[in-house]
Structures are given as C-alpha cells and as structure tokens.
Amino acid sequence: GPAAEDTSSAESRSRNSAGAARGTASASGVGNLLGIVRDAAVVVGDDGRVAWTGPAAAAPAADEARDLDGRAVIPGFVDSHAHLVFAGDRAAEFEARMTGRPYTAGGIRTTVAATRAASDDELRANARRLVAEMRRQGTTTVEIKSGYGLDIGGEARALRIARELTPETTFLGAHVVPPGTDPAAYIDLVTGDMLEACAPHARWVDVFCERGAFDGDAARTILRAGAAAGLAPRIHANQLGHGPGIEVACEVGAASADHCTFTSDDDLRNLADSGVVATLLPSIEFSTRQPYPDARRFLDAGVTVAIATDCNPGSGFSSSMPFALALAVREMRMSPAEALRAATAGGAAALRRTDIGWLGVGARADLAVLDAPSYLHLPYRPGVPLVSGTMLGGLWGLE
Ligand code: NIG
Numbered sequence: 001g002p003a004a005e006d007t008s009s010a011e012s013r014s015r016n017s018a019g020a021a022r023g024t025a026s027a028s029g030v031g032n033l034l035g036i037v038r039d040a041a042v043v044v045g046d047d048g049r050v051a052w053t054g055p056a057a058a059a060p061a062a063d064e065a066r067d068l069d070g071r072a073v074i075p076g077f078v079d080s081h082a083h084l085v086f087a088g089d090r091a092a093e094f095e096a097r098m099t100g101r102p103y104t105a106g107g108i109r110t111t112v113a114a115t116r117a118a119s120d121d122e123l124r125a126n127a128r129r130l131v132a133e134m135r136r137q138g139t140t141t142v143e144i145k146s147g148y149g150l151d152i153g154g155e156a157r158a159l160r161i162a163r164e165l166t167p168e169t170t171f172l173g174a175h176v177v178p179p180g181t182d183p184a185a186y187i188d189l190v191t192g193d194m195l196e197a198c199a200p201h202a203r204w205v206d207v208f209c210e211r212g213a214f215d216g217d218a219a220r221t222i223l224r225a226g227a228a229a230g231l232a233p234r235i236h237a238n239q240l241g242h243g244p245g246i247e248v249a250c251e252v253g254a255a256s257a258d259h260c261t262f263t264s265d266d267d268l269r270n271l272a273d274s275g276v277v278a279t280l281l282p283s284i285e286f287s288t289r290q291p292y293p294d295a296r297r298f299l300d301a302g303v304t305v306a307i308a309t310d311c312n313p314g315s316g317f318s319s320s321m322p323f324a325l326a327l328a329v330r331e332m333r334m335s336p337a338e339a340l341r342a343a344t345a346g347g348a349a350a351l352r353r354t355d356i357g358w359l360g361v362g363a364r365a366d367l368a369v370l371d372a373p374s375y376l377h378l379p380y381r382p383g384v385p386l387v388s389g390t391m392l393g394g395l396w397g398l399e
C-alpha cells in the first residue's frame with residue numbers, strides 16, 4: 001500500500017463497525033512517491049485496522065463518520081529511537097555546548113546518578129509525560145531504551161517501565177561503563193546476569209559504539225550475546241566520529257544503525273548491501289552543533305533511511321518528529337516527501353514492523369491529522385503545532 005496518504009477527509013470508527021470519512025482537496029506535487037489520495041476517506045474496521053481507503057465519494061457506508069474539513073491525514077510517526085526512562089535534565093550542559101563546549105558521552109553519567117536516585121513512580125511519570133508529548137506531535141509508535149541504570153536492577157526496572165508504554169523496548173545496558181567499574185567486568189555483566197534479567201522485558205539490544213563508550217569488539221560481543229538471548233540487535237554508530245559501528249551493524253544483521261553522522265562510501269555500500277536501515281537523528285546534530293549527515297548520499301546509495309528524535313536529556317531533548325522532519329529537509333537534503341516517508345515507513349522498517357508507517361488496507365489505523373491541507377506544511381511551517389489529533393489502533397486519542 002501507499003507510504004502515506006494526504007486526505008482532507010473524515011475519519012472515524014465505532015466499536016461495532018467500520019467508520020468512514022469524506023472531504024475535499026489536498027496536497028499536490030509528489031503524490032506518486034507517497035500515494036496521496038485527494039478528497040479521500042479512510043474506513044477503519046473493528047479490528048483497529050484500515051479496511052478501505054480511496055476517494056470519499058466511493059467510500060462504503062460506516063456507522064460513524066467524521067468530517068476532517070480539509071485536513072491532511074498521514075500515518076502516525078514512528079519514532080524508532082528514544083531514551084525516555086530517566087530523571088533530571090542537563091540543560092546546563094546544553095547551555096555550555098551552545099557557548100562552545102563539545103558534547104561527550106561522559107554526561108550520561110550525570111543522568112545515571114539522577115535516575116538511580118529516583119523512585120519507580122517518578123521515572124514512570126516522566127516517561128509517560130514524554131510519550132504524551134510525542135503523541136501530541138503525531139507520534140503513534142515509539143521505541144524506548146534503557147541505559148541510565150547501568151546495574152541489573154536499574155536496567156530491568158527501566159525496561160519494565162518502558163514496557164508499560166510500548167512494545168518496542170530496547171536493552172541498552174551498554175550505554176557507557178558506569179563510574180568505578182572495570183570495562184571488561186562490565187561487559188561480562190551486560191552479556192551475563194544483566195542480560196538475563198533484562199531480556200524478558202526487551203525486544204531489542206543496543207550498544208553505544210563510540211569513543212568513550214564501547215569499541216567495535218565490545219559492541220560485537222554484546223550484540224551477539226543479546227541475539228543469543230532472543231533480542232534483535234540495533235546500534236548507536238558513528239555519532240561522534242568515524243568508527244566501526246556500521247561495520248558491526250552489518251556483520252550482526254542489525255535492524256538499524258543509528259546516528260550515522262560520520263560515514264564513508266564503504267559504510268553506505270555496506271548498509272545498502274546488508275539491508276540495515278540508517279536511522280538519522282538530526283535533532284542531535286542541532287543540539288550538539290555537529291555537522292548534519294547528508295541524507296542524499298544514503299538515498300543515492302540505496303540505503304533505507306529512517307528519521308527519529310533520539311529524545312534524551314543529554315545530546316538532544318526534542319520529542320518532536322515534525323522538528324526532526326523539518327531539519328531533515330532543511331539540513332540533510334531530503335525532499336519533504338522523502339522525509340515524511342523516513343519518519344513513518346522508514347521508522348517502521350527500522351523496527352521491522354510491517355503493520356505501521358503506512359495507511360492502506362490492512363495497516364494498523366495509527367494516523368495523525370494535521371491542521372493543514374498538506375503534509376508539506378510540516379517542514380514549511382517549522383515549530384508550529386500542526387497535529388490536531390491522532391488515532392491509535394482505530395481509537396481517537398487527542399483531539
Ligand atoms: O543517542 N549516544 C548515546 N546515547 C544518547 C545520548 C545519551 C545522553 O547523552 O544522555 C544519544 O545521543
């Protein structure tokens with residue numbers, strides 16, 4: 001089915017039958033890439049999936065219909081990279097960066113200390129608040145990582161809390177080596193008892209492969225151990241400099257290599273050949289003043305590109321997929337259509353999900369309604385809250 005549909009339509013669902021929609025005109029231009037339907041209707045079935053899409057005039061009858069009055073409808077954003085279980089913030093670190101201090105992985109330890117000191121309820125409330133904030137900006141699926149506990153109890157509790165909010169949970173015990181710990185001993189823990197305690201609550205395993213965090217050999221060991229425990233690998237790669245992260249991703253068959261700020265042409269060929277998604281995180285370049293990756297190079301090399309927020313208190317605290325999308329267009333040379341695709345279908349590919357990231361028959365009815373006639377307004381009107389509502393599994397959320 002289509003990667004996205006702009007409709008200016010009605011949209012609806014009731015418990016016992018399908019809902020339908022009708023409306024007027026919509027976006028023009030690159031309709032073919034996105035499969036845009038104008039004057040469209042979306043019909044949602046009892047199972048929370050899309051049952052029919054097409055011109056409103058041809059829509060089958062439904063129990064309940066909602067006229068969206070010319071608004072564009074897009075698949076809900078799939079934010080495939082976020083760190084939401086933490087306490088405190090690092091606004092002072094951001095301030096220092098904006099006046100010339102570089103970002104380093106070392107700041108993670110500040111958040112680890114605050115997170116360890118917080119109660120379960122505090123962590124849960126903070127994470128819920130951030131998920132709600134994302135939802136108001138059109139995100140209907142979010143991946144959530146652990147990584148600010150860095151001991152068995154702290155990592156397992158982060159994943160238990162994350163699990164309450166999303167099925168896309170990621171064990172990131174290998175974020176940094178905690179203070180006062182021998183690196184080799186920590187890798188043994190992460191691949192041993194900590195993994196055992198965390199695997200039941202996680203779908204994915206991740207590692208921060210970077211200078212100051214874990215090297216290529218450690219990353220390989222940790223991802224392989226995670227895979228042996230039933231977790232599928234993904235990786236933080238090449239964020240602060242060129243490193244082995246992308247090679248490791250391709251070797252272990254990771255779903256996604258994330259950041260990819262510094263890449264060689266060989267890296268891009270490797271990603272394309274291995275079918276590893278490159279998840280670009282432009283809000284991080286914004287907040288660290290690093291150079292943006294050039295998404296054109298990735299797309300021209302045939303790499304599947306996703307965009308995500310990487311929302312975290314350190315390297316970038318934006319929860320906004322519209323902001324990431326606008327940066328991707330303005331700073332990474334993606335067309336608006338490519339960026340929308342990367343923020344929806346791309347994120348779904350990074351999570352190996354085929355039920356989300358698109359709107360067509362059989363897709364989960366996860367969508368966002370924009371207070372705009374076209375998705376183009378997302379990058380065209382940056383910083384403007386354009387999401388007027390979302391539907392999740394066929395149920396209207398925020399209105
Ligand atoms: O994706 N790179 C590692 N993890 C986060 C940063 C975490 C932090 O600074 O607290 C990231 O950028």
Ligand code: FE
Nearest residue numbers: 081083236310
């Ligand atoms: Fe991250």
